Amino acid sequence: MNPLRALRPSSPLPGWGLAAGITLSMLSLVVLLPIGALLLRAAQVGPADLWAMIARPRTTAALLLSFRAALVAALFNLVFGLALAWVLVRYRFPGRRLIDAAVDLPFALPTAVAGIALTALYAPNGALGAPLLQWFGLRVAYTEIGIWIALVFVGLPFVVRTVQPVIQEIETEIEEVSATLGASRLTTLRRVVLPMLLPALLTGFALALARAVGEYGSVIFIAGNLPGVTEIAPLLIVIRLEEFDYDGAVAIAMAMLAISFALLLLINLIQVWSRRMTAEA
């Protein structure tokens, strides 16, 4: 009768039926059915046609740009996030707690706000854009560099927030042992501390990457959106939708989902492997 009955665990705690009902109906309505609609549409179009639409130069250029820029930004955030987390946990300086709190700003600040703010800053006549152009001849806004900066901004907190608690839990004894065995500080950090942080670093990297690949709001203002050059994949989906080319939009969305999941799977595998390495130690 009720399929939930089959799963119902024997427990005296009440509320299983109610909680399962709320969870399943909302999950279905908000997440599963909409995603199902996308998959259904993709199935109706068929793999051959999907592929043909993805293989168009403008689409491949957009997909390549989205993933390349996301990788660049996530790599930067990997290194910078580690440095920032280390400084926040290990060093003492005035205003540390304030800065710790400020790290979450990209989570709280709406992407459209970040987008126009970064554009205003880095435009050729902006507060940072003007000197960069004048002194280094570097154009940031309306180029791929601008996209990198926007993606670094939105992905900034991920690595910090996943690595920070792990650094907090490292017992200094481990580092002391390494020192008593004659290892230099650099060796200790490289051979002892870094391997302990690796799984968390990878998690943070994966989160930052996933966020950057799909990011739209903060990028479209600063990107310039020149087809084939600075046009990101999510924007191309929006453009296809505005042309009522639903199949075209579905094709790009499917490509993004497929590549994202492949990347996340890869990172997951690396993580499992690195955990095994640390577990054996």
Add this chain to the structure above:
Amino acid sequence: MHIEIDGIAKTFGRTVALHPVSLSIPSGALVALLGPSGSGKTTLLRILGGLEEATQGRVLFDGVDTTGMRVQDRRAGFVFQHYALFRHMTVFENIAYGLRARPRAIRPPQAEIARRVNRLLDLIQLPGIGGRYPSQLSGGQRQRVALARALAIEPRMLLLDEPFGALDAKVRRELRQGLRHIHDSTGLTTVFVTHDQDEAMELADLVVVMSMGRIEQVGKPAEIRARPRTAFVQEFLTA
């Protein structure tokens, strides 16, 4: 109250926690379920309290089948292993919880609740700690508060899961006497779970030795000491 356990078995997925066990607990007895971890003693206690559902068999309270009876209706005073005190409530509120949870028709008035809580605080010899929070108490004090909270609902029996497990040796000895005293003054049928044979032997009228989901032996402490019936019991007692 007389408790009759009749062929109770329990499986969790594929693991068998209890093979069918039967046991008769006379009214007013102080019974220890003794065994190593994984022997099924806690599962049996939780079935009595209605916190687990038996896979088969039935439990009778004074001859009444309790199968399907809700936890709330059993009126079994249950003391949890780590006490499960409500951390966001004061000691007073903790003890008063069961009285305040009663349907309006049988809920005592505020003054009566306060009177009963204070009497229980006297009984556990901790008068004047009603305003404190559980985090401000020592382990032994928490255990006594948990006992008072269970007693407040005027239970028909007391069920205690490793009541002294988390305490150091000295406090443990004191509290054993406390439990004995409370049992003797209330006359409640009391079942407690322990893995400590000294505790079981010193405190209980009747000891139930369990292993691997089965009852190995039931008897008075002296009997079990004198005539261990199985190799397991012998080994467990000499360990």
Add this chain to the structure above:
Amino acid sequence: MTVASPHLLWTPPRFRARTGPTEEPRWVRILLTAIVLAVLAVLLLAPLAAVLAEALGQGWRVALASLGEHDARAAIRLTLTVAAIAVPLNAVFGIAAAWLITKYHWRGKALLLTLIDLPFSVSPVVAGLCVVLLFGAHSALGGWLVAHGFPVVFAVPGIVLATMFITFPFVARELVPLMTEQGKAEEEAALTLGASGWRMFLTVTLPKIRWALLYGVLLSNARAMGEFGAVAVVSGKIRGQTATMPIMIEMLYNEYLSVAAFSMAALLAMLALVTLGLKTALEWRHADQLAATARH
């Protein structure tokens, strides 16, 4: 936030004047801290300052006046309405899902956790696209709904759905680790003391999770009010009707109405700062009642 100069940095106590075995040399510490703070200043502080500077470029009166315009007020009202619907619904979902995951043993728990996290790995634009495909006028379901006078896409329900999709995991993600840590013994104790299910939930469970719940609601509210990509796709961007504050920012910006765009942006930035402040206060004052893993 300025680049910290060396004398502001922590000086080790005299008896440990030499570098300890578990710390980096002093010059490394100073250099690393300086670099990190400099990058943060450029990356975080500068954009915030830019928003305020652009908004107040022609004085605060002009900025305030732009927010008082009819369409701007409609956008603010719409954003508040959408958040007021989406956030409580997600809170209810989060509590229900966390209850299922943390209080019972059952097969399918891991699958449910994965499904809850799914929205994190889907682009907001793709989320919007999914809602359009399911409820758009050309789809079977959408067509039927429109025919019965209940349009979803290019209307408020679609915006609410897209917003809920994006913020779906927030509350559950805060509650699951905390409630796992808390176990279920207190709930069981309440039942043995005779409490009904609702009484147990309201007097035992809810007080134990209230700060984590508030934390999750704060985060999901900030995200809901600021959501852009998903809403841009489903809203149709009808000025005064389906344009939320972020959408309004885009439209004003594209029309070169800089002060109006940045004033609206400043308002949302203020919301972000308030959210950060409250969140930080929660972390400082109630760290013990947020799960150890609750920090984002």
